Amino acid sequence: MINKINNEREFLAALNRVDTLMFHAVPGTPEGDELEKLSKMIEDYENRNAIVMGHSKVNDNLLNSKYKK
Secondary structure (H helix, E strand, O other), X not given: OOOOOOOHHHXXXXXXXXXXXXXXXXXXXXXXXXXXXXXXXXXXXXXXXXXXXXXXXXXXXXXXXHHOO
């Protein structure tokens, strides 16, 4: 597992993994520990990249790539 999210690809992969874990990970288990660690790394990445109220460089890039023709 990575120790820090460094780019959008890693950020999106971490979000997907959290989505998978959050409904069945039990605290104190390896999956629970992974969920906790990923959540902290996501928060750190969001803080470093000024992600506020759904507006972010990640969202902007996704929207731009979707609608550029």
